[in-house]
Structure formats: structure tokens, C-alpha cells
Amino acid sequence: DRYLGFVKDITERKRAEEASQERMKEITCLHAVGRCSQEDLTVDELCRRTVESLIPAMQFPEITVPVIELGDKRYTSGNHTEGVSHNLHSEIRLEGKAVGHLRVFYLEERPFLLPHEQDLVNGVAATVSTWLDRSRAEASLQESERRYRQLFDQANEGLLIMTLDGRLSEVNRAFAQMHGYNVEAFKGTDIAALDVLHERTLEDRADVTRRVQAGEVVRFEVEHHHKDGHIFPLSVTMSIVDLAGQMRYLAFHQDITERKRAEEERAKLETQLRQAQKMESVGRLAGGVAHD
DSSP states (O other), X not given: OOOOOOOOOOHHHHHHHHHHHHHHHHHHHHHHHHHHHHSOOOHHXXXXXXXXXXXXXXXXXXXXXXXXXXXXXXXXXXXXXXXXXXXXXXXXXXXXXXXXXXXXXXXXXXXXXXXXXXXXXXXXXXXXXXXXXXXXXXXXXXXXXXXXXXXXXXXXXXXXXXXXXXXXXXXXXXXXXXXXXXXXXXXXXBGGGTBOOOHHHHHHHHHHHHHHHTTOOEEEEEEEXXXXXXXXXXXXXXXXXXXXTEEEEEEEEEEOHHHHHHHHHHHHHHHXXXXXXXXXXXXXXXXXXXXX
């Protein structure tokens, strides 16, 4: 009996399979870190999970020690040993400036799989950097929104944000109170429901709209209906603003009832004074005629 066999060198195939497995580990790691960066995590949580994700992605996970240095903090695995110098390294950046480091050590003198493992470390560091940039931007936006909300709500003037077709998107407490309502009552209300419109008012309003849409900050006066039925005058300063990509009218309202009363009283006094002066002049003239 004889055996017939075929021998084939599969070295290259094995290398290709091993390389494919290594690439799969790297992709899995980048995906895990990328997914973490999309979650609502703290810096500590992100860094710890990044360290955990890096270990199985390396060629020799049993001797792999990832270290993230960020500010005065260090995040690493439990088997970290001081004094190990053989490592891969990439900077972690915030707004383009280096703020930390990502290092991956082997506890033994083993070769790193270059350039692939260095590319992996660079990719993970870039993902952490992007997360830091986004977190900074989000924190800045949240602070900006908090300050805006505080200014908007606490302003003494009545403030409103209105769509270009005249629907109220938002009003502050002062605006609601000067009309006798609460804030919620105005959501989606047409501003025309508050306005006391006359023919001249309509002409003036069309001119105001043209000027505001041209980018001008326009000041004018209106009359509004109060909840209890009385009509009161307002001074309005209006402009057009871009809010999150949508054009809106922003208007400041000041109740000028007292100012109007004072103006009317002053006008009345001036009329009385002129009448008294006229009567005095007539009296002097009559006295002069009588003397003659």
C-alpha cells in the first residue's frame, strides 16, 4: 500500500488570516471607543473604558498596559508597572493643543505590530480628542444657554421671540405679566391678537417690517389689549436675529402708560398756561384801551 499526499505551503495564508484577525481586533476597539464617545459619559468613565477597550486589541493583550495621562490624572489597567519605557505614544489634544497622552506599553520586550498598532493608538487618541472638543463646545453652549435664559426670564422689559409670520415662539415673565397672562398662554399666539390696529398703524407696521428685515433695529410704539379689556401703550424695539439657523424677530416691550399720562398732563398744563397767558394779554389790552 502506498499513501499519496499533497503538500502546500500555507504560510502566506496563515499570515493573511492572522493579519485579518488583528485588523478585526483594531476595528472592534475603534468601534467600541467611538460608541463610548457618543454616550453621555464623564471624562473619567470615557478614559477608563478606552483603556479597557485597548487591551484586547493589541497583539499581546496579556502583557499590554494602556495609560492615559490627562491633566493631573492617570488612567491605566491594574497591571501597570513603573519604569517600563518601551511603548507606543500619541498626543491627546483639545482645540488643537496637547493636553494629554495615550501610551501603550508591553511589559516584556516584544515587538509592536507596526505601523498598524501605532495607527490604532493614533485613532483612539483622535477619538478622545474629538470627544473633549465636543464636550467643551457643549459645556460652553449650555453655559451660554443658561445665561441667555437667565437674562431673558429676569429682564424687566417684556421680551418676545416671534416667527416671521407673527407667531409668538417665546415670551418672558415681564411680557406676560404686563398683559395680565401667564407665560404659557402665549405659545403660538398671533401677535395680531394683541395689537390694536388702525389704518395708519397698518401702514407704519409694513414700514417697520421692511426696515427690520433689512437688518435695522427699529423703535416704534404700539397699543395692546390687556386681559381685563383695557388698552395700554407700549414702546417696542425690534430686530431680526438668527436663532439656530432660523430667522426670528426679537422685540423688547416697555409699558409707557405712565409716560403717556405724564405727556398728556404736561400738554394739558401747557394748554392751560397758554390760555392763561392769552387771557392775561387780552386783559392788559382791554385795560390799555380803557385807560385811553
